[in-house]
Structure formats: structure tokens, C-alpha cells
Amino acid sequence: MEKIPNRKEIINRKLLITEIDSIAAEYSPTSFEFRRELLEKLKSVLEGGTKELERRFLESNKGRPAMYANSFLIDQIIRTIYDVASKNVYRLSNPTPEETLSIVAVGGYGRGELAPYSDVDLLFLFPYKQTSWCEQVIEFTLYMLWDLGLKVGHSTRNVDECIRLAKKDVTIQTALLEARHLWGDQELFAEMRQKYMKEIVAGNSKDFIEAKLQERGERHERFGNSRYVVEPNIKEGKGGLRDLQTLFWIAKFLHGTTEISRLVELGVFTEKERRRFTKASNFLRTVRCHLHYLAKRPEERITFDMQPELAQRMGYKDHAGTLGVERFMKHYFLVAKDVGDLTRIFCANLEAEQQKKSRFAITRFGLRRRKLKGYRVESGRLNVTSDDDFKNAPVKMLDLFHLAQEKQLDVHPNALRLIRQDLKLINRKLRADKTANRLFLDMLTSRNDPETTLRRLNEAGVFGRFIPDFGRVVAQMQHDMYHVYTVDEHTIRAIGILSQIESGLLIEDHPLSHKILPKVLSRNVLYCAVLIHDIAKGRGGDHSILGAEVAEKLCPRLGLSASDTETVAWLVRYHLAFSNFAFKRDISDPKTVEDFAKIVQSPERLRLLLILTVVDIRAVGPKVWNGWKGQLLRELYYASETALTGGHISEGREERAKHLQENLTTALKGWKKADIEKQINRFYPSYWMATNSEDQIAHAKLMRKADKKGKLFTVDAKSDPFRSITEVTIFTADHPGLFARVTGAMSITGANIVDAKIHTTTDGMALDTFFIQDSDGKVFDAGERMKKLRVAIEATLQGDRKPHVEIIDRRKSSLPSRTQVFKVQPSVLLDNKASNTHTVIELMGRDRPGLLAELSRTLFTLSLTISSAHIATYGERAVDVFYVKDSFGHKITNKVKLSNIEKKLVLALTDKIASGTRGVKSKKKATATG
Template identity: 55%
Template structure:
């Protein structure tokens, strides 16, 4: 890494010591004076480190320099304590101590906001003098504002505790002498190597790898999380530290380059290690300085400025922030490669299979299809296996998948060195393509195998279009993983659906997946559905073109290829229809069926949509979305099979009313007839009989009591919503008032059904959630909703009032993403209504502003579909004019569009941070429910 240049510009310890001694001579060396002198030296040193880092961007050197600065502060403090404050002319053995750095500080690395981990090392037991010195030093370090983790132990206590505690053992492994009685540190080092390290290498390695695995699981077990933790996440600095700990424990090395001589790493692999370490340290320093705290997560709000500081600029087809994150993900992948390589060498050199998996002993060699088997891992016979037959680069993975075997890390290392063999000739090889399709569609489960292929670098080279989305992020709040990781997750979910492993959550998809005629088509469509992300333009159309090229190469028939291409082209149509259109409107179903055309495509589309949405990230899938997709599927299936055509609307209404009568068996015929007279055909067909019965009882109670307002709430855990039903006199702007009241109460509206009954009363039903997308069920929250609704409806003013809403639970995060305001008015999507689709940045009270604007335009809102995808709100209103007709003509539509745009732009104007640069991704991707 190189020596620190001009270290006295960072801190001059001699000058510092002289200054403290002068204060002591003058009788002014009180605690405040010591703290003041050290604080000034620390501030000057940190400023110098910051200046050097800003000039060079060298995070590793900055980490080393900060560590050097802290060393000198601690040495000066130690000398002041032992020589000036508590001087002893001839200290006894028990009055001696050593100050030792442990943890990251022990490695000689400190980030700007790192903790300082110290071991005060004693010869045998504490004495009053030693306790006095330690206490004095700790208080002065705390006065400096440092976060100090410390322990006070004798040499023997360290050894005893290290035998049983892996954390202490690791800390002592990195222990570094700072100041004081150096012989104590030497004694500790000698005993540690003799009593702890000797003969325990395999056990230590196994424990550290198990610790690493547990940490990965705790952090989400993916190195492709879009808000990655660069320290503890998979592929982060801690993984590099783990490799170094193991190397130091086994080989007694002090730097990674020494591993070349030990035959562990090649010179190229050491360069990869150092490149990864340098990038991660530079990123970490920028992160700490930018956040001004010990932040280790690349949160969305910090990513754009980090990209700017690190020199990532916008290019055609990609933004600077996306380029930064892609670089990070590739570095994280490289760290994973190095881990596999390192583990392969450990096993080869130590002949301990337990270093990587279960603690089994005894080697039983056998062979499967030309590949030797070592325990439960498949290997290659010799170093030329791939050169002799490049198809083996795929065959190895396929055989391992078929026989439920892992792949030997030594073989993975050999693959990495032979990736150039994955060329155009291999891509055109029929057997190579057959093997790939066999892995993709295997009933053994393709997710693990595809991830192995991707991690090894084979996947992206064998399918270059997929290689373009490896580590490709999408800078939004909706997606949680890179495109390649999302795709592999989706294929894994498809397999779980097929195996019936999640049938309780997706029962219809789990049933219809077995009715599709070609599962090969389904698996390939899921693989290719996002393959054109990040190219600009419509990724669905571009992906469909890619499917037409890849299908024949992979051995698919023309019919199969055409179906795959269609699925990729229309993979968003089902989610867009279910979440953004009124599926109670017959025209919606007719238009959807006109696009889908067949039961086979409908079934394929449902399963693909479910897998796609569930793979977006945690908490994206819920019962509400499941219900909407199920309803759309059943209605489309009924129409395709002739059901809706055969049964007239009047007959369907009669069936619904008869079913309601059976639910209200305790009602008199007169009471039931009076209630039926209030309803409308669209209302009777909108709900199941249980919901209709619940509404009926609410209406009957209100009419009998003469209540001006009746409210009912019901928690639906399956759909993850709370239903809020309002029965009151209809009036202009009523929907706006209700939306405003719910927003004031902190509720997010997921969907709304609006009905005006024959008696002039409104029966409006809202599905609401909290800020985390969950049902609202706390009594105090439900009470607040009721109070806000009552207050809002008590207002007699003709126009809805101006309201001030509480901050969104997402805070400033929604301000980070570009969401272009857009208003679309469609008079073809419904036979009776005009559809107004509004896209804009989500914020608390947005729906109120939009509906208030529509009320001002004298429009009746008949139904609303309300959706949120990350920072983007997509609200669709089914409206009529005051005469009950569609809204048509430019002279009428332009004021409506302008009024809604004004509401959207008002929210943009209130955004305190500048808008992000436009994303090059296709326009439908930001608002799509499934990506």
C-alpha cells in the first residue's frame, strides 16, 4: 500500500509531547487542557486526511493514515498519563501495561467514523495504579468524541477467553501493538500462536465460514440488494476481511501479496483482491464523509451524490448512479469469486472437506459421466478438460444439477480462467444449447444452478444479452435487486409454484401451471422478460425481439418461439390491467381478452406475472394483489370460454341478489325489497355475497336510525388491507373529502369503489393500508380514521377545503427519483366512462388534490384504481360529466388535463432536492406493477 507521505503534516507527536510537557511545567496540565490540546491535534490531522483523500480518492491510504493519526494521539495520551499526570520513578511489573489495537483498528485501518477498539494488556492482574491510568486515558478519549470499545485483560485471560470465543480469537489475531510495555504484547503473541492457533486451523476456518454464511443470511443473502451494505453485506469488506483472517491464521501472513509465494493466489488474483479492497475503501470513505456518520449502506438518497463524487457521469443509455452501482455489484461478485478460489486452495492444501461444508471425513472417489466426484461435489479430471471440449463448461453444471451435487471450488476456479472459451462457436453448438435449456427447465430446481452459472461468469458469456443485465440496477424505490438477480429469483419462484410449495399463497397459479402445454415456453419467457432493461426504449418490445432470435438457437420450435416472444412483449399487461383498470367494467375484460386471445396464453401470463411480482422484493406481493389477479383471471377465462356471453347481465344480477337473500335470511321480504330497490346493477356485480350483506346491514341501520353518516371498518389480513365503508348523502366533491380525511388519518388508499344508490346516497368502499403497505388494525388508528371522516363530512362548504397533510412515511426518499408528471385521458377503454390516468410522484394528500381538481371540473368519479410503485403513484379514475356522459372534445379535456397537471407540478415544486436526471429506461417500466 505504500508508506504514509509526510506523516508530520498529519500529526507531529514530538511537538504534541513538548506542548503537554510545557503545560505540566506551568502547572496547567488539568484534564480540560489535555483534552483541548489533543482535540486540536486530532481535528488538524483529520482535516489533513480529508484533504488528501479529496485530492486522490485513495480510501485505503486514507484508512491507514487515520489509523496512524489515532496511534500518535494514543501514544501521546499514554505518555502524558504515565509520565506527567501519574508519574512513577520505578514502576513494578504489576504497574506496567501495553495498549493494543484490535478489530479494524488492529489491521491499521480506520474509516472516518469508525469505533476505536483497544485492549489494555496487563501482566497478570489489575492494580490501583493501572486502573487509574486506564480510566484517565478512556475519559480523555471520550472527551475527544471518540467511540471507544475497550477491554482490560491479562495475557492469560486473553488466552483463556480466546479458546472459547471466536470473536475474541479473531480480535487477538489482528492485535497490533500501539504503545506501552512491548514485552507484554510479544508474550501475548507467542502464547496465542502456540496455545490457540497451533493445530486449530481447520476448525477456525470452518467457524469463520459458518459465521460468514450466518452474516450473509442476516443481511439478506444477496450481494445484489440495491441498497447494499458495503461493510457487512455479501461481497463487502467483511468478506475480504474473512479471507485475510483465514490466511493470517493458516499461513502467518501480514499482507495478501505474500499469498502468491504460498501458492494460494496468483498475481492476477491478488490484483483483483487489492482492486476490490481499494474500491470498497474509497466508497466507504465517501459514504462516511457524505453521511457524516458511520453509514455503511448505499441508501438511495446517498447514491447520486456518491456517484458524482466518484466521477461517474451520465452516459447514453445509463445514468451515473447506475454505473456506480453496477461497478459496485461487479466488485461484490469479484469478492465472491476470490472466496471460492481461496477455499479451493485451502481444501487442496489441507485436504479437509469440512472447510467448506459439513464436517465429514474420509474421501470416496467415484466418477459420474466423466467427472470425478469428491464427496458431494463434482470436479473435472484435468486442467485441460475445458480446452479439450468447451461444452464441458456447461455439461459440468448440468450433471451437477441432475445428480444434486455441488461443484468443486477448484473447478470453479478453472472455469474462471477459461471463460474465453465461451465464444460464438460454443453459443452455436446444439449440445451446449440443449444442456442450457435442460438446466433452465429442470424439475430439480433451476435457481441454484443458474445462480452458479451467473457467479462463475458462464451465463453472461453464453447468453450475451443476459450478460448486459448482470449487475444492472434500476434506480427506483420499487425494485430491490439487480435485473439478473431479480430474473433468477423469478425462475426460482416459478419452480416453487410448479412444485406446489407456495400453493397457499398463490392457489390459482399453482393449479393452472400444470395446465399449460409447454413449460419450456414458460421458463424461457420468465428468463427473458426483463432481458432488455437499461437499453432505452420499451424493454418489453426489445425483449420480444431478443426472444425471436434466441428461441431457434436454443432449439425451440417456431410456435414456441412466437409464444415466448408474445409473453415477453405483453408480460406487463395482466398486472397493468388488474392494478390500474376497473375489472368490473365489461370493456376492460373484453380488451384484455382481445389481447390475450387464448386460454393457454392466459394461463402462461398469470403464472409469469405472479413469479415476476413476487421476485421484485420483500413486501411487494400481498393478498390484495393476489385477489385482483385472481379476479381478472377468472373473468377473462369465463369470457374466453363463452361464460360471460352466455349469461346476460340481468341474469348475473339476479344470481347475485338471490345469493344475498340467502345471506339475509333474518330480513323480512319488505325490508329486503326496499334494499334491493336502492342498488344498481353495477353495484350488485361488484362484490361477493358476504360483502353485500355487510353493506346491507350498515345501510339498514343508518336508515332506521336516520344517521347522516354511517361507517364500517373490516380488516382483511389475506389482502393486507382494511376496508373502510362510508354511507352518506352524495354531494359534489364527496370522494375528494373522503380521500382527504383518510390521508389526514395517515391511511394510504390502495383502491376505491364508488357507488351512488337509487336513493341519492353514496356507498363508497375504500381499501386502505398503512405506510408500510400493511392493513391498519390498531384501535387508535381506526378511531383516528373515523374522527377524520366525521370532521371532514361535517364541513358544509360547497368546495372541499385546503388541507395540510402530515409528512409521508417515506420522507425525502420519494424526492430522489425522477417521476415525470403525466395525465392520460382515454375514451376507448370503457363503454360508459372516460378513463383518466394520472402518473406522478407519490406524496401524502396527492389523491385528495387530484380528486378535488376533478370535482372542480364538475366531473363525477364513478370508480378509482389507486396504485403506488415505489416513488410513483398511478391513479386511474373512471369519470362522467354532470349529465352522466363521457367527457369528450379538446375544449373540455384540456382544462381537465391542465388542472391535474397543476396538482402534480405543485408537488414537484415543493420538492426541496433537485430532481434526478431522466432515466433512460422505457417509459412503462416505472409505473409497471411487475418488472
């Protein structure tokens, strides 16, 4: 264990024993009073030592010494308790050989590393047979530790049991590998240690290595199999402390040491790699200690609410275009990447050792070799033939990955290690090399799993060196709840999704994209656009505009023509346009299609932009995409395609309405002519433009049924699993505030509104359609949900329930929302150009319970009539768009009225009236990564 300065300031065990002796002199060691006084004394000492350790840590900001010092404090506490138990409480005048006990620290505690709130893992080792004295001492020790508030994991075994169980369980093997004698009988521990080395370690290195590497792989799968998730687990996640510890365990099992300097001597690591290893280890330990102190518990996830405080504690400040918290997390991801590199290096060394030991192939490290185009294939992995290959021909750093992709081979860890050492050879000269750029473009656009190849290039550091603009976003995160991955990981995943759509693997999820992709004139354009679309994030400006500038410089270098370069730059510039129009605007409004078509201008760009939008959204995170988003994108695509290929955009509204009315007349078989005319005359022209024939027929039947039964309130619902939506249609008497009341009622039943269409009939009825989902973005029809929804809406409209009151009560009793850690500047945009018939209000603010219902109530108090609502969220950021008219059915043009609307809505978006009337939040749909 490292030398710990001023130990007595942490705990003075000699003084503590003297004070305990004084207590023993006053009270009988077997009395309740003695235990009470002893516990109080130990609590005081532990509390004082813990405060001193936290003070030292915050002063030094070094996790490794803090963990050693914390282990020392607990060591002294345990030793003291054991001495009291064995010498005062259960003192033996003439102990037998069986009445001995050894306390052993195992696991991380055995290494002498103990994070502030981590478990204390102990092994109580006794001779062949456990005696009543051993049981009493163990019980006393454990109860005292538990009473002190420590989390103790323990086992009680003899030496033979330890060895027998270790042979069966690799977890026990690992725990004993790090065993450290803590107190008590040393000979007993030495006997166990000797048997362990002889019966467990000797000759079993291959099995142990295989077991630990398999265990690591399974753990990675459980924690997302990516080191680039934005709320990583620092202990168990990929690239975290457990990966480093796995290397420690294997090194100790093989070489009997965990000293990195010794591993350098053995040739496992170079001195430069040793420094990287030490830096990574120290950084992760420091972050983990901060996490524990902040949470006051063994917290291992770097959650959003922890990240800003961690960044501040570790000295990361805001720079132009980048928050301090984002700089901190980027450092974390780069460290996690280093851990991955060091793991590969270590495994390459293991393989080399195994090859020396045996000329026969073994289970994990087969030895079959063959030559392939100037490279060596070893066990299905491509390796160089000489350590100077890259120095002699730097282009081979790309050619190696290109050949591996072509032949479906992995890249050998030895080659990756050499690449790491020679990355400086990827310079301007190589970036300008036509062969190198051709190889890169081939890998990017390959039909043979480009995602895996690009990820390997990125892990090796080649990607960021060869494309410096991409290197700037490696490990770049955005501090929000919408983006699940770092920018580089998101981009690589998007390219992988594009490849899967093209190959037909995602045809059920994205039928339109798969259908139109073969019509795209240039695959290179599409793949380059996906590569570049987010490449300018973190630069302090609009990443779409800055990214287009990058495209104009990078694409010619990669060999694209001037026209293809222009198209890529356009796609990057407008890569958010499709989702913005589809998710925020009313697609049934001809002005929406007209404005979008003016931006797109050609069917080819429409195809390219749709596919780019789909892969962008899909790559944001595992739960972002759903069928409803796909439906909105498809609707806008088809409407725009019609406009761009000779169809009408805003012309022919009367003709279209007449055509739809004729279709309805034909479909309503068995209806009297007078009834059909009555149905048609019940609606204003806007209805015919905003609904399709299928819905119009369903509405007619619903309304007729309600009229015959004299029902003043009717609810109809149907679910579409493909679109991931449940469509709820409400037919009732129209009255002011109806929309706000219904949204409130839906909120208290857990329905998440993603879209709404509001229609008023000429005879004073309302026909409103709400598109809802559950909290997971799926249809809202499980169990008794719909029944509860109907009851809640009817009770609300009848005045029996007041949702806003219920919601206030829930807010007061609920736990704080995770979104509270984020700050989103409230924004209100009033747009009279987006629609020919409505004022479009776009609202943005921090998402919180009750936001949609509160906005609806505010619009009601402003005497505005809502025709449609389009609801979206981007993590913690809510963006809601309403198409509204004034009480006379006109756009709002009066400047005073517009100013008042803006003022009231900004107030509603803020948290200053958090206790006011609002409904539960609507789980809104996400758009493409912004």
C-alpha cells in the same frame, strides 16, 4: 503500515509535545486548567489532521491510503495522550515492574486500517495485577479520547486473561490475531503475542476456519443472503469487506501473513486472482470512506440517497440508456461477485491443504471420492478429473452443472476456479452447439431446483457468457425503491418461484397459478419467457419490445419451434399487460375485459401471461406480493377466460343486472316485496355491474339497518386475510367532496387505500367501499385501528376534524421522505377510450405524504365525480387511476375542460405546493416489475 507521504502535514507530534510542554509549564499537570488547554490543543490538531486527510482522499479517490493515514493520525493522538498521562499527570519517579502498561490496537485498527468515522478498538495490557497507576493512566487516556469525540471500544486485561478468553471466544481470537503494539511496554505485548501463537494458533487452524466460515454464513443470513440487494451493506453484506477480512484472518491464522503477494507465492492465488483481489479490496475501501465522509458517521449501507453522490464522486457519468448511479452500482455488484469467486478459490485451497494433512475425513472437508460419468465426486461435490478437461471439451462447462443438478450435487470450488480461467472458451462456436443449448434448456426447465443451478451458472460467469444478452444485465440495477434485486438476481428468483408453484410448494399463495400450470401446453415456453422478460433492461428503450426481439433470436437457438418462439416473444412483449389492467383499470367495467381480451386473444396465452405476471411480481422483493394483488389478478383472469371461451364481454348488461336483482330478491328472505323493490330501485344500473351478489346482499342489510335506526352515518368493516385486505363500507348522505374527505380521514389514521368503489343512490345517499391495508400490506384490523378509523371519518364528515390541516402540520414536523432523492416526471393521461361510460385519468408522480388526498381534493375542485379509484406505487413512483364523470354524469369531452384538468393535476403532482392541502400518502399496491 504503508508509507504515508508528508506525515507532518497530518500531525507533527514532535511539535505537539513541545506545545504541550509549554502548557505544562504554565499550569500544573494535575489542574483543571491544564486538562482544558490540553483538550483544546488536541482538538485543534485532530480537526486539522482530519481535514487534511479528507482533502487528500477527495483528491486521490483512494480508500486504502486514506485508511492507513487515518490510523496514523489516531496513533499519534493516542501516543501523545499516553505520554502526557504517564510523564506529566501521573509521573512515577521509581516505577515497579507492575506499574507498566502496553496499549494495543486490535480489530481493523490493529491492521492499521481505520475508516474516517470507525470505532477505535484498544486493548490496555497490564502485568499480572492491575495497579492504581494503571487504572489512572487508562482512565485519563479514555476520557481524553471520548472528549475528543472519538468512539472507543476498549478492554483492560492481563496476558493470561487475554489467552483464557481467546480460547473461549472466536471474536476475541480474531481481534488478537490482528493486534498491533501501539505504545507503552513492548515486552508485555511480545509476551502476549508469543503465548497467543503457541496456545491459540498452533494446531487449531481447523477449528478457527470452521468457526469463521460458520460466522460468515450466519452473517449472510442476517443481511439477506444475497449480494444483489439494491441497498447493500458494504461492511457486513455478502460480497462486502467483511468477507475479504475473513480471508485475511484465515490466511494470517494459517500462513502468518496477510500479504496477497505472499499468498501467490504459496499457491493460494494466481497472479491474475491477486490483481482481482487487490482491485476489489481497494474499490470497497474507497466506497466505504466516501460513505463515512458523506454521512459524517460510520454509515455502512449504500442507501438510495447516498448512491447518486457516491457515483458522482467516483466519476461515473450517465451514458445512453444508463444512469451514472446505475453504472456505479453495477460495478459494485460485479466487485461483490469477485469477492465471492475469490472466497471459493480460497476455500478450495484450504480443502486441498487439509487433504494433504490427513488421509481421514474431517468435519468440514470430507475426503470420500468416486467417479461419475467422467467426473470426480469429492465430498458431495462434482469436480473434473483433469485441469485440461474444459480446454479439451468446452461443452463440459455446461455438462458439469447439468450433471450436478441431475444428481443433486454441489460443484467443487476447484472446478469453478478452472471455469473462471477458461471462460473465453465459451464463444460463438459453443453457443451454436446443439448439445450445449440442449443442456442449458434442460437446466432451465428442470423440475429439480433450476434456481440453484442457474445461480451457480451465473456466479461462475457461464450464464452471461453462454447467453450474452443475459450477461448484459448481470449486476444491472435500477435506481428506484421498487426493485429490490439486480435484474439477473430478479430473473433467477422468478424462475425459482415458477418451479415452486409448479411443484406445489406455493399452492396456498398461488392456488390458481398452480391449478392452471399443468394445462400449459409448453413448459419450455413459460420458462423461456421468464428468463427473457427483463433481459433487455438498460438499453435505452422499451425493454418489453427490445426483449421480444431478443426472444425471436434466442429461442430458436435453444431449440424452440417457430410457434413456441412467437409465443415467448409475445409474452415478453406484453409481460406487463396483465398487471397494468388488473391494478390500474376497473375490472368491473366491461370495456376493461374487452380491451384486455383483444390483446390476449387465446386461453393458452391468458394462462401463460397470468403465471408469468405472478412470478414476476413475486420476485421483485419479499414484501411486494400480497393477497389483494392475487385477488385482482384472479378476477381479471376469470372475466377474461369467460370472454375468450364464448362468454359475453359487453353484451347482456341489462340481462346480467336483471339476473343479479333476481338473486337479491331470492336472498332477502323475510323482506316485504315493496321493501325489496325499493332497495332495487335505489341504485343506478352501474351498481349492478360493479358489485357481486354477496356484496349486494350485505349492502341491502346494512342500508335497511341504518334506515330503521335513522342513522345518517354508518360504517361497516370486514377483513379477509387471504386477500390481505380490509373492506370498509360507508353509507351516508352524499355531498360534494365526500371522497376527498374520507381519504383524508383514512390517511391520518394510517390506513392505506388500494382501491375504492363509489355509488350514489337515487335518494341522495352515498354507498362507498374502500379497500384498505396497513403499512405492511396486510389487513387493517389490529388493536384499536378500526375504532379510531370510524371516529376519524365521522368527525371529518361532521366538520370536527380537518385532516388536510393535520397532515400539513405532520409534514412540517416529519423527517424528509427517502423518496425525495428520486425524480419522477409528473404525468397526466386523460383516456376516453378505456371505458364506455367514464373518462379514465391516469396520474403518475413521485410518491409523497398526502398525494392521494391532494389529488382527490383537486378532482373535487374540478367538479368531477369519482366512480372508482385504483391506487398503485412502484417504489418512489405513484400511479393513481380515477374513473370520473362531469357534474352531469357524462364523460369529459370538451378540449378546454380536458386541458384545464390536465394543468391542475400536473400542479398537484409536483412538489411546488408541498405546503398546501393534502392528505397522508396512500401506501399503494405494486405491479409487476417494469
